[in-house]
Amino acid sequence: MSTSLVIALVDIAMKPGASMSTRLITTRRTCREFSKRLDSIREERRAMRRKASKLRQYLPFTASTIAQIERQADDHRRVEREDLRTVLAGIGRSLVMDTEGLDKGLGFDRMCDLLSINTVEREAARNDGLDTLTDLAFAYALEDSAARRGQEWNGAPLFNACQLATMSFIRECPEHLLPDPYAPGALFGPNLRPTLRLVGE
Template identity: 50%
Template structure:
């Protein structure tokens, strides 16, 4: 089971990331720790909402006598810890955008093996990880889904490590908010899930 970090400790981690002497390794380690906690709390809310919906489903067999109770439970499920859930979702989106664009330049500062170590990629999976995801955070954690590869519980699409979940939240938010005519084809050459473009060759004089 993931060891949770208290909210004050998470805030301390974030303050460390903001220090000018924080290393890229520090930032990646702390990012994963923060995202593990965000994921735990988000899933806890989801499970609590599902429990309420299960109660509503059980009462449905006694309709129409239980109609008011069913409606009340469904409303509770929808509203349960709504403000907290929305804050967690927005935090995931922000982290996901940062990972996808790697605004901190983490991948450029670390070698592939250092990235693989910090993302907990099993050594036996690393060659495939390099093929599928290259040497970027987005590629390894989101496209190749190799984060925590030794501990993966499921191969189903949508399952992955904490960085994957943040990238998924950011991508889903982009698709939801971007005008349809401006949405790129993610499977086109050079795009997120499309074939990689050959490297551009330059003549150096």
């Protein structure tokens, strides 16, 4: 990732009169660049762990070397990784809370165009009433669906940012304020009994 590229993207987004489309495009590109850097850190760490794994066949003679390599893998570019995750989580939080008013400012069709949502899923989303950036990019993971063509894996930039924001919220929020997913009527809880009422003729 080129620092000058990210600075240029921020400058474009912050220009007076920059459209909401421009802001979303630059945000996606910035998230994509940060995600690429995180991926490269992850791959470098995996390579180190693979090296340690190959030494397991020579245990117990290689135990200290394996431990040392695994420590190095854990510490490899740790500060940079945490900084990238923090920035991405901040962007994700802004998107989830829609601090810039992108939902209303762009409208459904323009958001779908900018998120590269394919035609079939776009119509399904319209019929299901999905009209927010968070619904399209995160909750239903439709971002870049035109390129993924039904693949399960999702590496879309805004999805990653929103996911990090959600993880950060769950980790930082006081436990007593978090909703109980096992409460009656909640996602994993028992279904609520329907309310019955008499309907007059």
